[in-house]
Amino acid sequence: MSSFDGMSNFRTVREEYAHRESTGLLKSDPRQIAVVEALDRLIEEISIKRLAAKSSALGWLFGKRRPAREPVKGLYVHGEVGRGKTMLMDLFYELVPVKRKRRAHFNDFMADVHDRIQKHRDKLKRGETKETDPIPPVAKALASEAWVLCFDEFTVTDIADAMVLSRLFSSLFDEGVVLVATSNVRPQDLYRDGLNRSLFEPFIAILEHHTHVMNLDGELDYRRRKLDRMQVYLTPLGPETDRQMDEAWAAMTVGRKVEPSTIALKGREIPVPLAAGTAARFSFNDLCAQPLGARDYLAIAARFDTLFVDHIPVLSQAQRNEAKRFILLIDTLYDQHMRLVASAEAAPEKLYSGTIGTESFEFTRTASRLTEMQSKEWLDNVRSPDSRARADTPAEM
Known part of the structure; x- marks a missing residue:
């Protein structure tokens, strides 16, 4: 059964990967398996976080306070084209037990962000809000819609995107968002030689702090x-x-x-x-x-x-x-x-x-x-x- 029809019979990425290997859909690759295991660990951590959130809600209902859990670190997988990054992320996206999740191309996501920022500015001009900074409310709205974000082929080429990423993702991570991304380049090489790159560099530190970075370069494309x-x-x-x-x-x-x-x-x-x-x-x-x-x-x-x-x-x-x-x-x-x-x-x-x-x-x-x-x-x-x-x-x- 295809992993893209939303009806996988498997509970873990490793099980789905093994099934594909047994049916000849892919050839086992040690570096892919390392990423598979990391994705399964992430699914487990996200599942624990969901249970903790439910327990906290019940604790509040019955007057008991529970300690906040550490935020879940996501995953940033980079490597050259043809290494299987997208396939692995799609398996993760299907199997992660979260309803509020979003898989998007990064450029489309950022177009949505800029549209929301402009709408907030329009509301400010009309006097419908007093919040002058659009980033926190936009991040809060995005996080309320999806707290697991998956970006395929993560790349930064637009200076308008580069200038808002640090503040945007700081706010998203503060809201508990978990990021899983694939890219052709390591975080340090994002927006390389871009205009005003020094203003972008804080985002790299934020990204590395909130995700585990893995390299998927193997011998074969x-x-x-x-x-x-x-x-x-x-x-x-x-x-x-x-x-x-x-x-x-x-x-x-x-x-x-x-x-x-x-x-x-x-x-x-x-x-x-x-x-x-x-x-x-x-x-x-x-x-x-x-x-x-x-x-x-x-x-x-x-x-x-x-x-x-x-x-x-x-x-x-x-x-x-x-x-x-x-x-x-x-x-x-x-x-x-x-x-x-x-x-x-x-x-x-x-x-x-x-x-x-x-x-x-x-x-x-x-x-x-x-x-x-x-x-x-x-x-x-x-x-x-x-x-x-x-x-x-x-x-x-």
Whole structure:
């Protein structure tokens, strides 16, 4: 039975992991098992905390005071892509016996935080609250909704996020929130070389104090091992190419929860048809037949390191707008050193049939980049979202 259907037959992460191993869904890895054991210990501590909270409530009801328990330390698991971090966190999230829990992409969570902060400021302007600092009430509301927070692919790239994290999570941890997070980098490397990083550094100390930090780097990247044997640019279009794209997507997302997602950007949302960890899958029309621009493609690059793009057509002079967007998309993926897996009607140098206008000239560069992005050297050096350029706009304090 899948661990993602909310109906696991197992009580511990270790039992579910052993079941998957016995059925051939995964290969046992000593470093993964160490994280499995840590997650089971955390589940036990959280269960004890729940029982203590119930006892304290009964004690208050009958006039007895019980001593407060020490806060539960969460878990921060870091390692390179393909190590199984997401799979393990998903097992934990399903099995932890808590109703008020939340699993979210960190960027979505922070978009929610900034929205709540703005709403509090609006209430302050209308005289509906006298509390000038929005962070404590926002943290209190978040903690009341979920006191176990799970973040997959934890990364900090936005200065607006970086500037509020220390105070926000200090308040969340004071409210008893337990954090479980996965990341491609250790805490000390979050927001590395980011603007005004000194203002962010207190958050690192807070994070390390409230979580156990574990490294999951092993000898094998399980997804890369499969992808290395596959083509990343498939042509011509047809059922066989679609099958190969599906096979590559399955290899890239094994052990991950695949679902539609959105990216919040300046008061609107960019739809992501399929997402799993740092991989996303779009059609050509999703990305290039819609009114998207550089800011949208950069927002996608900030979230993902691997993009699957299905059904790239040969573009004619009549499709100049789509061609412009495709050129911009490939420029963005190239500049951010991302992995592209694509199906196309023709080879890169034959994707644009127009002969006049700047698109014809610019597409020569696009074709060259598409060819380079298929090379082993390129694929061996794909950069995680956290290692890319950070936003450089000042934050509202």
